[in-house]
Amino acid sequence: MNYVLYHKNCNDGFGAAWVAWQALGYQAKYIAVQHGDLPPDIPDGSIVTIVDFAYSRDVLLDMYERMESLWVLDHHKTAAQDLTGLEFTTFDMDKSGAMLAWEYWFSGQSPPLLIQYIQDKDLWLFQLENSAEVTAALSSYPKDFDVWNTLSVDGMAKEGMAIQRAINIKVLEHVEMATIRNVAGYQVPVVNATCYTSEIGSQLNANFPDSPFSAMYFDLADGNRKWSLRSRGEFDVSAVAQKFGGGGHKNSAGYIELMK
Known part of the structure; x- marks a missing residue:
């Protein structure tokens, strides 16, 4: 059985899971994970890919010994030391988790615009046109593979204008209470x-x-x-x-x- 563990409550993490779903479909089980929680109970001999997330080195080494295969794709600075020297990892702080997932499953193919926009926001670059608006609209949708399959960047750029305007007001309201x-x-x-x-x-x-x-x-x-x-x-x-x-x-x- 294939398992894909992805960073919970995060567009980049779910984007990475969505990429995995493009490759594996429902032949895999997708589990959202976060720091502070114990790893999910996965049967020995499973095929596991962890995207936009990494456990401690000891936990990963234990998983590697028990699973048929394990691969970890991450870009968070705090994971660097734990992943150094491990043969089953891809680590790059200059790319988002979703982009690393795309390059892992679809190497050599141009990434979808959605993945490019997710990376642009996650790395706080804002180099793409209407980046804030697109990701604001994206966040208004449920993290559901079938839903994400229907989304277009052009449509979200338009939807996101009003959403981003409301976000800007809410941000200022919160800042006033600091x-x-x-x-x-x-x-x-x-x-x-x-x-x-x-x-x-x-x-x-x-x-x-x-x-x-x-x-x-x-x-x-x-x-x-x-x-x-x-x-x-x-x-x-x-x-x-x-x-x-x-x-x-x-x-x-x-x-x-x-x-x-």
Whole structure:
């Protein structure tokens, strides 16, 4: 049996899973995973691909021994050390998880525009026309393979104009509620937010240039607290997140704070 594990609640992660679905269809089982959770129970001898995500080195080595095959595709800075030297990984911080998945399953073929737009937003490049609008519209759709198959970039560019305008207003409303708090030993602007964390964090960093990063949080149903950290320049928030068992990129990372 094929299993595809992908980064949960993330357009890049689901984009990578959608690419896998183009190749494998329903011959594979697709499981959303996130940092802080135990790996899913997968039968020994399975064929496993992990996209836009990586477990610790010990967990991956154990999986590699038990599975018929294992391949890991990731681009998060915090995974670099765990993946170094492992023969069953593809790692590239200059590409998104969805793009790595495309190059893995469809090597040599031009990636769909949707994958290009996902990468443009995930790497915070915004080099493509109407990038924010396209990804805003994409986020308004359920993460469902059949639904994503019907989406067009041109259509989402038009749909996303009003959505992005509303997002911009919500971001400013959240930013106005920021307070300076201690997070991991740093005095930073903090906002309670369940969504638009990258946009809110970017605006907070602009409004509070003397703070090393910004932090957004919300409480989960299990009583724990999810933190999203955003920085600009040289401050590495992935190093902060990693101290708490999380991960991410230099300027964008997160972790789960255990409250019990």
